[in-house]
Amino acid sequence: MTADDRIRCRQRREQRRSSGFGALCAVFVGVVGASAAHAEWLGDSLDLMGTRVSVDLWADDEARGRALVAAVLDEYRRIDAAMSTYKNTSELSLVNREASDRPISISAELFELVEDALELSMLSAGAFDITYESVGYLYDFRARNRPSRTEIDTRLGTIDYRLVVLEEASRSIRFARPGVRVNLGGIAKGHAVERGAALLRNSGIRHAMLTAGGDTRVLGDRRGRPWLVGIRHPRLDDEIVTRLPLIDEAISTSGDYERFFEEDGRRYHHIIDPATGEPTEGILSVTIIGPDATMTDGLSTTVFVLGAEDGLALIESLAEYEAIVVDASGRLSYSSGLEPGDD
Numbered sequence: 001m002t003a004d005d006r007i008r009c010r011q012r013r014e015q016r017r018s019s020g021f022g023a024l025c026a027v028f029v030g031v032v033g034a035s036a037a038h039a040e041w042l043g044d045s046l047d048l049m050g051t052r053v054s055v056d057l058w059a060d061d062e063a064r065g066r067a068l069v070a071a072v073l074d075e076y077r078r079i080d081a082a083m084s085t086y087k088n089t090s091e092l093s094l095v096n097r098e099a100s101d102r103p104i105s106i107s108a109e110l111f112e113l114v115e116d117a118l119e120l121s122m123l124s125a126g127a128f129d130i131t132y133e134s135v136g137y138l139y140d141f142r143a144r145n146r147p148s149r150t151e152i153d154t155r156l157g158t159i160d161y162r163l164v165v166l167e168e169a170s171r172s173i174r175f176a177r178p179g180v181r182v183n184l185g186g187i188a189k190g191h192a193v194e195r196g197a198a199l200l201r202n203s204g205i206r207h208a209m210l211t212a213g214g215d216t217r218v219l220g221d222r223r224g225r226p227w228l229v230g231i232r233h234p235r236l237d238d239e240i241v242t243r244l245p246l247i248d249e250a251i252s253t254s255g256d257y258e259r260f261f262e263e264d265g266r267r268y269h270h271i272i273d274p275a276t277g278e279p280t281e282g283i284l285s286v287t288i289i290g291p292d293a294t295m296t297d298g299l300s301t302t303v304f305v306l307g308a309e310d311g312l313a314l315i316e317s318l319a320e321y322e323a324i325v326v327d328a329s330g331r332l333s334y335s336s337g338l339e340p341g342d343d
Ligand code: ADP
Pocket: 023, 024, 127, 128, 129, 130, 132, 183, 184, 185, 186, 187, 189, 213, 214, 215, 253, 254, 255, 258, 259, 270, 271, 272, 273, 274, 297, 298, 300, 301, 304, 305
């Protein structure tokens, strides 16, 4: 199976799945437009998943539009409650506590998201690896805590996506070694906006923008013109690297400025190289554009770890995905479908 085949499988499954309800940091330009008598732009946002999540949509009927905005926010809350490692009561926390001892039956949604994560691990030879958390949990970026090299070395053997064993028949997950932990922070926000988008699409909404931190999914256009999503400059707060017109697409950015502290001139940030157990070096931000927000989210983290050269090579192998990489010297690299002047 080629990389593209895998991704297509995932998209087909996503379409089947859309039964109910689917950084850096994008800066959104002009989300709310003029309102007409009955049809209008409606939206809301809240702090969740360690970031800001939001939805804006065009509704023909105000009451129904408001109900759909509330339903999307509920969907975000539901996903956070199931998949957060910060909540002891989440399904994922239960898995982290017990899956080294016995197989744990999990929801179809969590099972499929872990499957997606493992696919990305295979595509990237382990650059994307949700078991990074086996060491990652020792970092606390707010408290400026990081593990010592010795602490990392004693646990490094538990970072390996092949230690996550899924069994389809019983829809269960187990870890093949003690000490393994997983964290879906590199893919769950994309999943949340993709689920929110599916909910809206199934309810007849044709124009919407859904955001969770650096992950954005747009439905349709902004009524006659594309949505414009700006990519934030990784070092200059109010500056935009470029602005992209998007219709019916997803865009995700990963940046080393999202969560970090500095010590002895080194920036310790939240994207961990599974090979070393330490934050990656050499990339400031990665933006991925493509049809599916779960994939753009996972791929932005993946390319961040792989670096510009290997990361862009991976993106070139995926027909529907494009990337913009900003390296440590501030240089921008684009995948071939996005080369400036290509428009
Ligand atoms: P953000 O969460 O800021 O939008 P990303 O999408 O890049 O940025 O996700 C970063 C998150 O991904 C980290 O906070 C962590 O939870 C998770 N993560 C870090 N390193 C890896 C890795 N090598 N593979 C998979 N997930 C990772």
